[in-house]
Amino acid sequence: MKTSMPFIKSYISILYKQTMPDYTQIILIVPMVMEEMKMITTIGFPLFTMGLVSYLKNMISVACMGRLGRLELAGGALAIGFTNITGYSVLSGLAMGMEPLCSQAFGSRNLHMVNLSLQRTILMLLCASLPIGILWLNLEPIMLKLHQDPEITHIASLYCKYAAPDLIVYCILNPLRIFLRTNGKTWPLMWCTLLSTLLHFPIANILAFTLNLGLQGIALSTIITNLSASAFILGYMFFTHTHESEPMAEQESLGEGWGVLFRLAISSCLAVCSEWWWYELLTLLAGYLHKPYIALATSAIVIQTTSLMYTLPSALSMSISIRVGNELGAGEPGRAHLATLVAIGLAILTSVFGLLGITFGREAWGKVFTNDIEVLELAMAALPIIGICELANCPQTTCSGVLRGSARPSISARINLCSFYLVGTPVAIISAFVWKLGFLGLCYGLLAAQVACLLSILTVIYRTDWEKEASDARQLVGRSSECTYEDQTMECEQGIGFI
Numbered sequence: 335m336k337t338s339m340p341f342i343k344s345y346i347s348i349l350y351k352q353t354m355p356d357y358t359q360i361i362l363i364v365p366m367v368m369e370e371m372k373m374i375t376t377i378g379f380p381l382f383t384m385g386l387v388s389y390l391k392n393m394i395s396v397a398c399m400g401r402l403g404r405l406e407l408a409g410g411a412l413a414i415g416f417t418n419i420t421g422y423s424v425l426s427g428l429a430m431g432m433e434p435l436c437s438q439a440f441g442s443r444n445l446h447m448v449n450l451s452l453q454r455t456i457l458m459l460l461c462a463s464l465p466i467g468i469l470w471l472n473l474e475p476i477m478l479k480l481h482q483d484p485e486i487t488h489i490a491s492l493y494c495k496y497a498a499p500d501l502i503v504y505c506i507l508n509p510l511r512i513f514l515r516t517n518g519k520t521w522p523l524m525w526c527t528l529l530s531t532l533l534h535f536p537i538a539n540i541l542a543f544t545l546n547l548g549l550q551g552i553a554l555s556t557i558i559t560n561l562s563a564s565a566f567i568l569g570y571m572f573f574t575h576t577h578e579s580e581p582m583a584e585q586e587s588l589g590e591g592w593g594v595l596f597r598l599a600i601s602s603c604l605a606v607c608s609e610w611w612w613y614e615l616l617t618l619l620a621g622y623l624h625k626p627y628i629a630l631a632t633s634a635i636v637i638q639t640t641s642l643m644y645t646l647p648s649a650l651s652m653s654i655s656i657r658v659g660n661e662l663g664a665g666e667p668g669r670a671h672l673a674t675l676v677a678i679g680l681a682i683l684t685s686v687f688g689l690l691g692i693t694f695g696r697e698a699w700g701k702v703f704t705n706d707i708e709v710l711e712l713a714m715a716a717l718p719i720i721g722i723c724e725l726a727n728c729p730q731t732t733c734s735g736v737l738r739g740s741a742r743p744s745i746s747a748r749i750n751l752c753s754f755y756l757v758g759t760p761v762a763i764i765s766a767f768v769w770k771l772g773f774l775g776l777c778y779g780l781l782a783a784q785v786a787c788l789l790s791i792l793t794v795i796y797r798t799d800w801e802k803e804a805s806d807a808r809q810l811v812g813r814s815s816e817c818t819y820e821d822q823t824m825e826c827e828q829g830i831g832f833i
Contacts, residue, residue: 370676382645402542408483412482427606435595436513438662444663463505534556537559601747602743612755623766730791749794753790
């Protein structure tokens with residue numbers, strides 16, 4: 335026994351020495367994880383608040399339409415769906431092409447490219463808005479050929495005609511928002527958005543009811559709200575001198591280097607529109623079910639629910655896109671990888687809370703929208719499935735931000751197209767119409783699409799060569815790193831200081 339004791343002590347000593355580096359690494363990495371969480375939440379909280387504010391603005395517009403009457407509400411709903419599908423989704427997707435360019439260029443302190451990307455994107459969106467505007471102005475003959483109700487179509491066409499100038503405003507506003515958030519200035523952006531949205535309710539009421547402009551007044555109020563947001567952002571940029579370009583040995587002109595922006599913009603547009611349009615397909619399929627009015631009413635509740643729940647994963651997605659782009663541009667692949675892992679962990683945590691909230695609060699939430707017993711029962715059956723969808727949606731949306739930040743939106747576009755249209759659509763149609771599951775079958779199709787999307791995108795993230803991505807970022811932004819981790823931390827602290 336005495337001879338065995340020294341051996342045991344020696345073995346324990348060797349084992350301790352072998353495991354000591356692991357403990358040391360854990361001790362060193364915990365502060366880095368906490369710091370990364372702080373940076374992501376500092377960037378993400380204002381973006382989350384902006385999402386809620388935008389949701390509130392849309393609810394105000396719909397509520398004002400409801401006060402005008404059933405016909406105005408129906409026509410306004412048709413117009414909003416049409417403008418979202420044909421206009422705002424396309425312009426939003428195209429604008430996201432500048433996101434990896436600006437975030438990586440800011441990380442490498444190539445401020446000239448940041449400014450140039452903003453100017454190019456605005457010009458690109460203005461060109462893209464021309465055919466969209468023509469389409470909006472000709473809504474009535476198009477809808478009549480599709481055998482839509484003439485009265486509802488006429489009301490919807492009036493809204494679109496008065497909303498058409500908003501395309502020009504949106505072509506400026508959306509790139510400005512991306513410009514500020516990729517530079518880490520999300521707090522000023524939040525305050526500018528909040529101030530403009532506070533004006534929306536009184537402006538909408540004055541134009542629609544006091545001046546008796548009706549639905550046209552609501553369309554004009556949206557233009558004024560977006561115009562005021564643009565003015566606030568431009569005012570902030572002017573008074574804070576965001577950003578003055580630094581002299582470079584070889585500066586590109588505005589007319590050069592469009593190829594990369596077009597490639598990123600088209601891929602980003604496909605990624606955004608493929609998912610956005612699938613929810614419109616869900617509504618279309620619901621109209622062919624038994625008792626379509628119940629299915630369509632439930633579909634409206636589900637879409638409103640997913641829109642509200644999407645604000646959090648959307649904020650996480652934009653935050654991690656900024657962090658990954660900044661770190662890759664700064665030549666820090668390790669920090670980009672760490673930021674990705676932290677963001678995915680936060681996404682999983684928030685998705686669990688989303689599932690619990692929507693499952694246990696489904697009855698109270700359903701009663702916010704309707705008192706119809708049949709619609710409420712179907713909504714209560716569908717919402718837990720939507721909650722399970724959130725378990726996949728939040729991480730996959732966050733991972734999409736990683737791909738955007740690393741200038742790989744084409745991968746995200748291919749995954750979305752395959753997942754939603756080659757997996758989700760067949761499952762939805764078979765479940766709803768062949769297996770007679772009705773509207774719940776459509777929800778199972780959404781679940782299948784989200785799961786397929788999550789598994790595919792996680793595989794891509796797992797196989798990412800971060801050293802290669804940092805090298806690609808250096809080639810993309812055309813300047814070696816001059817931005818340190820402390821510089822980026824200071825940007826976040828300056829954002830908080832804006833409060």
